[in-house]
Amino acid sequence: MTPLADSPRPRGRAIRGAVVAGAVAAGCLAITAGSASGAVNIGGWGQIHADMGGGAIAWADAQPAKTKTFTYWRVDAAHARVSGNRITGDTEPVAVRTSAGPLTGVDIRMAGPQRAFTLTASGDAFAGPVIWCCTVEDLEVVVSSDSDGAAPHPFGAGMDGTRVRWIAGGPGGAFLGSGDAVENAERVTSAAIPGNPGPGLASIAQGIAAWADRGGSSIRIGVPSDSGVSGIREVAQGGRVAQVRAVPGYVVSVVRAGGWRVTRTDAATGAVAVVWKGSARPQIGAGGRAIAIGAGRAVLTSRGGAAKKVGDARGPIAAVATDGSRVAVFERVSRKAKVGKATKTVRTTAVRIMGRVR
Amino acid sequence: MRTWRMIVGIAGMAMAAALAMPASGAQLALQDDQLHNLSGPALDQRLDLLKSTGTKVSRVDIIWRSVAKTRPAEPTDPADPAYDWARYDQMLKGLIARDITPMITFYWTPEWASRSGKSNAAPRVADAASFATAIARRYNGTWPDGSGGTLPLVKRIEIWNEPNIGTFWSPQCRRQGGRYVMESARQYSALVAAAYPQIKAVSPSSIVTGGVTGPVGGSVCEKTDSSVGTITFAEEMIRQKVPIDAWSMHLYPIGSPLQAYFVPSWKTIPQITRLVDRLKPGAPIYVTETGYHTSYNRYHRYFVSEAQQAAWVGETMQAANQYPRVEVAVWFNLQDNPFWTGGLMRMNGTKKPAWAQFTAQVGATPRPATWAP
Numbered sequence: 006m007t008p009l010a011d012s013p014r015p016r017g018r019a020i021r022g023a024v025v026a027g028a029v030a031a032g033c034l035a036i037t038a039g040s041a042s043g044a045v046n047i048g049g050w051g052q053i054h055a056d057m058g059g060g061a062i063a064w065a066d067a068q069p070a071k072t073k074t075f076t077y078w079r080v081d082a083a084h085a086r087v088s089g090n091r092i093t094g095d096t097e098p099v100a101v102r103t104s105a106g107p108l109t110g111v112d113i114r115m116a117g118p119q120r121a122f123t124l125t126a127s128g129d130a131f132a133g134p135v136i137w138c139c140t141v142e143d144l145e146v147v148v149s150s151d152s153d154g155a156a157p158h159p160f161g162a163g164m165d166g167t168r169v170r171w172i173a174g175g176p177g178g179a180f181l182g183s184g185d186a187v188e189n190a191e192r193v194t195s196a197a198i199p200g201n202p203g204p205g206l207a208s209i210a211q212g213i214a215a216w217a218d219r220g221g222s223s224i225r226i227g228v229p230s231d232s233g234v235s236g237i238r239e240v241a242q243g244g245r246v247a248q249v250r251a252v253p254g255y256v257v258s259v260v261r262a263g264g265w266r267v268t269r270t271d272a273a274t275g276a277v278a279v280v281w282k283g284s285a286r287p288q289i290g291a292g293g294r295a296i297a298i299g300a301g302r303a304v305l306t307s308r309g310g311a312a313k314k315v316g317d318a319r320g321p322i323a324a325v326a327t328d329g330s331r332v333a334v335f336e337r338v339s340r341k342a343k344v345g346k347a348t349k350t351v352r353t354t355a356v357r358i359m360g361r362v363r
Numbered sequence: 364m365r366t367w368r369m370i371v372g373i374a375g376m377a378m379a380a381a382l383a384m385p386a387s388g389a390q391l392a393l394q395d396d397q398l399h400n401l402s403g404p405a406l407d408q409r410l411d412l413l414k415s416t417g418t419k420v421s422r423v424d425i426i427w428r429s430v431a432k433t434r435p436a437e438p439t440d441p442a443d444p445a446y447d448w449a450r451y452d453q454m455l456k457g458l459i460a461r462d463i464t465p466m467i468t469f470y471w472t473p474e475w476a477s478r479s480g481k482s483n484a485a486p487r488v489a490d491a492a493s494f495a496t497a498i499a500r501r502y503n504g505t506w507p508d509g510s511g512g513t514l515p516l517v518k519r520i521e522i523w524n525e526p527n528i529g530t531f532w533s534p535q536c537r538r539q540g541g542r543y544v545m546e547s548a549r550q551y552s553a554l555v556a557a558a559y560p561q562i563k564a565v566s567p568s569s570i571v572t573g574g575v576t577g578p579v580g581g582s583v584c585e586k587t588d589s590s591v592g593t594i595t596f597a598e599e600m601i602r603q604k605v606p607i608d609a610w611s612m613h614l615y616p617i618g619s620p621l622q623a624y625f626v627p628s629w630k631t632i633p634q635i636t637r638l639v640d641r642l643k644p645g646a647p648i649y650v651t652e653t654g655y656h657t658s659y660n661r662y663h664r665y666f667v668s669e670a671q672q673a674a675w676v677g678e679t680m681q682a683a684n685q686y687p688r689v690e691v692a693v694w695f696n697l698q699d700n701p702f703w704t705g706g707l708m709r710m711n712g713t714k715k716p717a718w719a720q721f722t723a724q725v726g727a728t729p730r731p732a733t734w735a736p
Contacts, residue, residue: 008547072618074622074624075619079616099664102657102665102666103617103659103665103667104617104618131668132658133659134660145661147660150658150704151582153658153709154670189528250712
């Protein structure tokens with residue numbers, strides 16, 4: 006008898022309905038968008054990761070979802086168009102939910118036309134998925150997903166040509182993974198790379214990979230391909246590297262060296278420039294030859310030299326992003342609102358375009 | 364890591380033994396969604412693997428569009444030459460031979476019966492009811508097997524799979540006067556109402572099982588394939604006075620089985636039971652799919668660790684046993700595939716910690732006489 010060609014039963018997006026119900030039950034606010042106001046409000050004060058480029062912005066909001074009896078963890082990724090200083094047409098196409106533990110290793114990057122982005126979301130003790138979003142049918146591509154306790158953890162992903170690449174680490178060592186951004190993520194490869202990266206310490210962009218060891222004081226920069234990372238250059242940062250962000254041509258790092266500093270490392274020459282120093286850990290964004298920095302409520306930008314202030318946020322800055330000309334700020338605000346019969350303080354994270362890169 | 368897994372496994376077995384439930388408790392069962400893709404020796408090997416889990420009950424998918432690739436002239440007659448039952452005969456005989464009680468579900472509309480040509484198209488009532496009748500006739504315990512014996516009796520027949528989700532039943536909603544209104548529950552009710560007497564006529568001992576709802580909470584008809592919530596679906600079936608012998612539903616809770624409370628989850632069983640009583644007082648409830656995924660995938664965005672999955676096999680049975688009306692909880696699935704990572708085994712064939720927990724749990728649970736093959 007000829008075997009049937011039936012595929013395993015994809016169960017549809019059934020859980021999405023349950024998740025929505027769950028989110029409502031948990032009191033989590035979804036995006037309250039603002040196509041009318043040109044701004045977007047995200048419920049809560051989650052950990053925000055963001056990127057901007059190609060006339061679009063993408064962000065991931067990681068926070069615990071506290072229900073009446075238990076807590077689970079969620080990362081909601083969204084993307085929207087940016088037109089002038091307005092953010093319009095936001096959608097929330099990817100949502101990662103887990104009870105395995107907090108999602109601490111999140112990275113989101115713009116990844117091609119149509120507001121596409123890559124997303125990784127891992128925990129301290131478990132691996133999370135590498136996702137590219139989305140096809141013309143608005144379907145996400147899960148390029149890698151394995152929560153086996155021994156599975157490598159992806160720490161940073163990005164688009165390089167037509168390939169989604171990600172840097173992962175685990176018991177078997179670090180590696181660069183690659184896969185096509187198409188249905189079923191074909192041609193998945195992996196190649197070993199040196200080092201011991203961790204959350205926030207790996208980043209991929211067009212033609213560039215950068216990563217740092219946990220507790221390390223230098224970054225590695227190289228050119229990614231299916232066979233690994235070539236031309237690796239190790240560049241000292243003068244302190245413990247806490248975050249790296251690669252963009253074509255350079256790498257931005259957050260470094261702990263007494264106080265905090267933001268460095269810009271030229272990929273071609275390895276030259277390091279300190280563009281900002283301060284006492285509190287800053288938020289960073291990079292794109293289009295520019296760096297955006299959020300320090301407290303101050304928003305600063307740099308095109309290579311010392312960062313200059315471009316404005317103040319209305320609350321503590323959760324994240325910043327830039328496409329090289331504009332700066333998007335995610336600011337934590339609170340307001341009094343009626344919740345049922347009671348008046349409560351409602352926390353939201355407002356997303357708005359603030360000023361231009363100087 | 365392997366050592367850790369072994370510790371989890373041993374601890375899980377010990378916990379399962381401690382939680383061993385009384386004979387009157389729910390059955391823990393297992394489905395293998397690969398069975399209908401196999402035939403011949405490969406199918407037998409797979410059945411042996413299923414048997415090795417210790418499960419005493421299993422749910423079988425009958426793929427309508429595979430059995431009936433062309434329109435049968437006599438659709439209620441299983442002997443119609445358009446039908447090809449070979450692998451299902453082998454599968455169901457193989458399950459019985461291994462002392463596993465099968466439950467049947469059928470779905471995926473054949474092209475000839477599909478308005479859209481797609482397999483998830485809502486079937487015409489007469490076509491689907493006739494196919495249900497053919498299944499009931501063939502597996503009523505008297506149908507000749509072609510080698511001097513008879514094919515087994517399969518008592519429990521589920522009408523469709525997750526008819527409240529567009530993936531399996533489309534459309535869910537239709538546009539009417541500038542807004543969308545629910546369509547699927549009404550059409551599905553008509554199917555069950557038509558199939559019920561026909562099945563009973565050819566297999567009086569059949570337990571016709573309706574609902575089979577997917578794990579959807581809220582209902583908002585805002586497009587053609589919006590999902591319809593379990594409660595809403597049941598309420599419409601009540602309005603349509605649909606005859607059933609048992610209600611089935613699928614639970615994939617967010618949170619542990621004992622803590623989750625979103626609709627539908629174990630804690631909401633009493634809510635469902637009240638509705639089921641309005642369909643048929645005292646009707647049993649079958650949870651014909653439940654489980655937890657151990658990695659993210661597009662279709663199921665909630666996942667847990669493998670250790671949690673193992674622990675929650677035991678908790679699933681604890682939760683099920685709080686509700687005497689729940690007779691069975693079918694763990695879905697035996698093995699992971701790219702679309703489904705809730706298996707007891709990984710895609711590479713290695714066993715997750717949940718395997719040991721599952722086998723310990725079913726080993727401690729006698730099968731009630733009413734569930735004997």
